[in-house]
Amino acid sequence: MLFIDNNRKRIELIKLSLLICLSLTVFACKTTPELPLSLNSIQFVDQSMKESLETINASLSQTDAGNLSLNMLMRNNAKSAVSFELNVNWYNSNFIATESASAWQRVTLQPKETHIFQNHSTNQNSSHYIVNIRRGGI
Amino acid sequence: MKKKILSIILLSTVLSACNSTSSPHASGLQTKYIDPTRESASSGIGIESNDVIGMADEMVRSILNDSMISTLDTPPRVVVDETNFTLDGNARINRKLITTRLRNGLSRAAKGKMVFVARHGQAAIMKERALKAEGLVDTGTIRQTKAVAGVDFKLMGSILTNDERHANGTTSRYHFINFELIDMELGVIIWSDAYEFKKTGVDDVVYR
Numbered sequence: 381m382l383f384i385d386n387n388r389k390r391i392e393l394i395k396l397s398l399l400i401c402l403s404l405t406v407f408a409c410k411t412t413p414e415l416p417l418s419l420n421s422i423q424f425v426d427q428s429m430k431e432s433l434e435t436i437n438a439s440l441s442q443t444d445a446g447n448l449s450l451n452m453l454m455r456n457n458a459k460s461a462v463s464f465e466l467n468v469n470w471y472n473s474n475f476i477a478t479e480s481a482s483a484w485q486r487v488t489l490q491p492k493e494t495h496i497f498q499n500h501s502t503n504q505n506s507s508h509y510i511v512n513i514r515r516g517g518i
Numbered sequence: 519m520k521k522k523i524l525s526i527i528l529l530s531t532v533l534s535a536c537n538s539t540s541s542p543h544a545s546g547l548q549t550k551y552i553d554p555t556r557e558s559a560s561s562g563i564g565i566e567s568n569d570v571i572g573m574a575d576e577m578v579r580s581i582l583n584d585s586m587i588s589t590l591d592t593p594p595r596v597v598v599d600e601t602n603f604t605l606d607g608n609a610r611i612n613r614k615l616i617t618t619r620l621r622n623g624l625s626r627a628a629k630g631k632m633v634f635v636a637r638h639g640q641a642a643i644m645k646e647r648a649l650k651a652e653g654l655v656d657t658g659t660i661r662q663t664k665a666v667a668g669v670d671f672k673l674m675g676s677i678l679t680n681d682e683r684h685a686n687g688t689t690s691r692y693h694f695i696n697f698e699l700i701d702m703e704l705g706v707i708i709w710s711d712a713y714e715f716k717k718t719g720v721d722d723v724v725y726r
Contacts, residue, residue, distance in 0.1 A: 444585030479627060483575030484555050484568070486715075500579040502627040517557055 417510060419471060422452075425514035432458035433489075433513065440509070448501040450509050456489035463488045463516030468499045470506035478506040486516050562723030563691040565611045565677070573713035574619040577697050578627055580711040587671075587699070587709060588631065594670040595633045596699070598624060602672065607679030609693060616695075617673065635667045671699045671708060690718040 417423065422438065424430045438452040448470075456462050465484040472478050479502050487495050497511075552559075554567040581587060587594065598621035600613040625634050636643065643666055649655045650662075675697040682690040693716070699709040 443583040445583045445588030447583055449583070480623075482579070483572045485572065485576075486568075500583045502579055502582045503629070 419473075419475060419508035419510065422511045422513065425512055429462070429464060429513060429515060432456060432462055433464065435511075435513075438509075438511070443500055446504050448506055448509075450497075450499045450501075450511070452497045452511065453494060454487070454489065454497055455494045456491055459491055461488060461490050465514050465516050466497055466499075467512050469510045469512070470501045470503065471508045471510070472505050473507055475508075479503040484514070488516070560723045563689055563717040563719045564723065565609055565693060565695075569693075569713075569715065570611075570615055570619055573695055574616065574623050576713055577620055577711055578623040581624060581699065581709060582627055582631070584709050593628075593631055593633050595635050595667050596624075596671045596673070597635045597637050597669050598673040599638050601637075602674040604676045606676050607693075608681055608691065609677050609679045611677065613677070616677075620673070620697075633667070635669050637669070640666070669702045672702050674698050674700050684718075688718055688720055690716060692716040 420438070420440075422435050424433075434455045434457050436453040436455065438450065441449050441451065443449050450468060463486065465486050467484045468482045470478050470481075482499050485497070485499075487497070489495055499509075501509075555571055557568055558566045598617055600617045603613050603617055605611070605613060621634060624632065628634075646655075647666070650657055675695065678694045678696065680692045682692075684690065693714060695713045697711050697713075698707050700706070701708050
C-alpha cells in the first residue's frame, strides 16, 4: 500500500514538473522580442513613398575583392518626378553591424523611369543588408 | 511665513533655470544641430556637407573593392592628402575636407589592407627622428628604421566645374570630381573613379 502511494506521488511530481517546463517554454516563446526589421529587406523611412517607388530584384553578388555587391532595380510608378535617398547597413547573419552604414545616395526619377542602385560592402564579414529609403531634400 | 518665503525662493529658482536654458542667441536665432547628410537649407549650388560625405563614402567603397589593389600580396603604402588634389573651376571648397574624410574612411574600413603614410605630419616626424638620433630622447619601444616609409600610391585628383547662367537669374553648376591613385614608382594610374552632380539655384550662398 505504501509502495503504491509513493509511486502515485512520484508520477504526480513528474506531471507537475512537465507542466512547469511546458509553461516556462510557452512563456519564453511569448516573451522573446520580435525584431521590427528583417535582414535583406528594404525599409521605407517615409511610408508614403512605398506606393510610388517600386523596388525590383534586390540581389547580392561577390566583388573581385571578396566583398558583396548589392544590386537593385528601382522604378518610379508615380505620375510626377520623385527624389529620394538610399543607404545600406551591412550585417552578419547574427544581425550584428559589420561596418559603417553607407552614405545616402541621392536619386531623382522621372515617371516610369528606372534606376539600378548599387552598393559595395567593405568587410568580408558582411553577409546581409538592410536598405533604407527616405525622401530627398530638406 | 517661513514656508511662504521658502516656496517663493524655490519657485523663482525654478523659473530662472527654465528661462536661462531657453534664451536665444544674441542674434535672435537659436543654435541647433542639423543632419550633415541632408541637403542644406541654404540651397546653394556649391559642394556641401552631404556631397562631401557621399563622395568620400563612394570612393572608399570603390577603392576597397578594386581587384588590382585588393589582390596585392603586401598592403600598399598610400598617401591621401590635398597636395595633388586641385580645384579647377568656380567651386569654393576646402580640399582638405574631402581628402581628410576620404583618408579617415579608408583607414577605418581598410583594416590593414592598406597602410597610410602620414606625409602631412612629415615635419613633426623628422623633428622626432632628429631628437632620437641625437640621443636627446630614447628610440621608442616598437622599432627603429633607417628612413621613413616610401610611398607606393598617392591620391591625386581635381574638382572641375562648369557654370551656366540662365535668363531668370538662376545658375546651374556641374561638378565633376575626379579621383585617381597613382603608382609612385611606375607613374601609372592604378585606380580611377569620379563623383558628379549638377545643381541649379540662385547663386547667392557664400561658401567660406
